[in-house]
Amino acid sequence: MPPVRIDALTTDPARLNALGRAVHDALMETFGFPPDDLFQILTGHDGVRSTLRHGDHLGVHHDDGIVFVGITLRAGHPAQRKRALYRRIAELAQAYAGTEPRNVVITLTENASADWSFGNGVAQYAPAED
Amino acid sequence: MPPVRIDALTTDPARLNALGRAVHDALMETFGFPPDDLFQILTGHDGVRSTLRHGDHLGVHHDDGIVFVGITLRAGHPAQRKRALYRRIAELAQAYAGTEPRNVVITLTENASADWSFGNGVAQYAPAED
Amino acid sequence: MPPVRIDALTTDPARLNALGRAVHDALMETFGFPPDDLFQILTGHDGVRSTLRHGDHLGVHHDDGIVFVGITLRAGHPAQRKRALYRRIAELAQAYAGTEPRNVVITLTENASADWSFGNGVAQYAPAED
Numbered sequence: 001m002p003p004v005r006i007d008a009l010t011t012d013p014a015r016l017n018a019l020g021r022a023v024h025d026a027l028m029e030t031f032g033f034p035p036d037d038l039f040q041i042l043t044g045h046d047g048v049r050s051t052l053r054h055g056d057h058l059g060v061h062h063d064d065g066i067v068f069v070g071i072t073l074r075a076g077h078p079a080q081r082k083r084a085l086y087r088r089i090a091e092l093a094q095a096y097a098g099t100e101p102r103n104v105v106i107t108l109t110e111n112a113s114a115d116w117s118f119g120n121g122v123a124q125y126a127p128a129e130d
Numbered sequence: 131m132p133p134v135r136i137d138a139l140t141t142d143p144a145r146l147n148a149l150g151r152a153v154h155d156a157l158m159e160t161f162g163f164p165p166d167d168l169f170q171i172l173t174g175h176d177g178v179r180s181t182l183r184h185g186d187h188l189g190v191h192h193d194d195g196i197v198f199v200g201i202t203l204r205a206g207h208p209a210q211r212k213r214a215l216y217r218r219i220a221e222l223a224q225a226y227a228g229t230e231p232r233n234v235v236i237t238l239t240e241n242a243s244a245d246w247s248f249g250n251g252v253a254q255y256a257p258a259e260d
Numbered sequence: 261m262p263p264v265r266i267d268a269l270t271t272d273p274a275r276l277n278a279l280g281r282a283v284h285d286a287l288m289e290t291f292g293f294p295p296d297d298l299f300q301i302l303t304g305h306d307g308v309r310s311t312l313r314h315g316d317h318l319g320v321h322h323d324d325g326i327v328f329v330g331i332t333l334r335a336g337h338p339a340q341r342k343r344a345l346y347r348r349i350a351e352l353a354q355a356y357a358g359t360e361p362r363n364v365v366i367t368l369t370e371n372a373s374a375d376w377s378f379g380n381g382v383a384q385y386a387p388a389e390d
Contacts, residue, residue, distance in 0.1 A: 003267070003328045003367065004331065007133070007171050007354045007356075011309065013308050013311070013315055016310075016311065017311075018282060020313055023312075024277065029352050034317070034319075035315060036315035036316045037315060037317045038306065038313055038314060038315030038317070039312075039313070039317070040312065040313040040314075040367060041267050041305075041310070041312055041314070041327065042310060042313065043305075043310040044309050044310055044311070045171075045173075046309070047143075047343050048143050049141065049173075049174050049176070050146075050171070050172060050173040050174055051143070051146065051147075051172050052169075052170065052171055052172070053150055053154075053165060053168055053169070053170040054168060054169055054170075054174065055165065055166035055168030056166045057164070057168070057169070057170070057248050057342075058166075058168045058248050058254050059168075060248050060249035060250060062249065063215045067170060068132065068133045068169065070202075072326045072330075072367055072369060079244035079250035079253065079256050082244050082245065082253060083244070083252075083256075083257075084254075086251045086252060087251035087252075088251070089145065089247075090249075090250060090251030091251065093256065098194060101251050102249040102250050103249060103250065103251045104247070104250075104251065105133070105169060105200075105247065105248055105249055106246070106247040106340070107202055107241070107245060107246060107247075108241060108244075108246075108368055109202060109239060109241050109245070110241065110242075110245070110247035111368060111375070112372065114173045114339035114343070114368075115342065115367060115368035115369070115370070116366070117346035117349075117350075117364070117365065117366040117368060118284075118317050118318050118320050118365055119320035119348030119350075119361065119362040119363060119364060120320060120350060120362050120363055120364075121200055121346045121347040121348070121351065121361050122340065122343075122346060122347075122351065123342060123343045123346055124261075124318050124320075126339050126342075126343075127343075127346050128195075137263070137301050137307070154390065175301075179271065179303075179304050179306070180276075180303040180304055181273070181277075181302050181304060182299075182301055182302070183280055183290040183297030183298055183299070183300040183302065184297045184299055184300075185282075185295065185296035185297060185299070187294070187298070187299070187315055188296075188378050188384050189299045189377050190378050190379035190380060192379065197359070198263045198299065198301060200332075202261065204294050207363045208383065209277050209386050210375035210384065212375065212383060212386075213374070213382075213383045213386075213387075214382045215353065216377035216383055217381035217382075218381070219377075219381065220377075220379075220380060220381030229379050231379065231380045232380050232381060233379060234303055234356060234380075235263070235299060235377065235379055236376070236377040237263065237371070237375060237376060237377075238369050238371060238374075238375035238376075239332060239369055239375070240371065240372075240375070243384075248376075254365060256360065258368075
């Protein structure tokens, strides 16, 4: 599912890459996405030209180690699977990048099969004519 | 509601911060969001590595002072509240950042309660099992 | 429809601009959007501070020439029109920017009329009171 957007306060490419692997592995494990379904936009903010702001919403304390993960995917996945995804992203972000689970903030946005083109100008999930 | 994305043509961190405060205060005033519901990605584009392009859609004149505000939030808010939000963001962007109201362009995208995790790998708005 | 987000691995402003023109012309031709309906966020990633990751999903080979195009638009456009849009973006990205069609990855996200403000704090597509 493209694109996954990951935004962190960092100037360390290795950390960005580790966060990307965490999200990708979690999507493969919990949603069953294939390894090649990999489309990520990884942005490190330097806190000057661009930055992140955060609060302690719902009592979860965030600091500048915060990571925003935004995933667009087709509608229809059950809430239980989404919860498993959140758990696994938080676990792997800690394992791969040392990010504390409290600092992993995730947002999903859903769309439909006709809303994707993976290249060649084709709607691969909805190729038939109406 | 995370994340709010604000994109402006600027290399001035103070201006970015003022725009962030404008949107956050407007969300608190018109939607009743709590102060700690603060999750923003503030990006200043230098016009070279990254940039913004704009037209005068619907007769509203935009120039390089344009500010894009993208907000993801749960579905269900009435249009009247959204209109109040737009008015207040435009007012506060002018008051805090000197941005002309015509240059404030806002887009909302809606999702559902299960589409959020604010940390700890938990879906705080939809914690129960299905 | 704002904003169109285009992300590419490039430090070349001319290439970014060509990609922006490709998407805008394709939207005008296939969706009939007026020329002034132009709102784009064009980001060139240097591969260090920020980067893109990609796989060969569905057998379409991608490389670092990949371009992510994200378009938010109002719901209601038929799949046939979306397919025409994908074809035309791929054609024009090749014609204007030399991007191979296989490297053009597009995602649409839909919202509603009340979800837009094009300036002045007004919801131009849903101005009436509820």
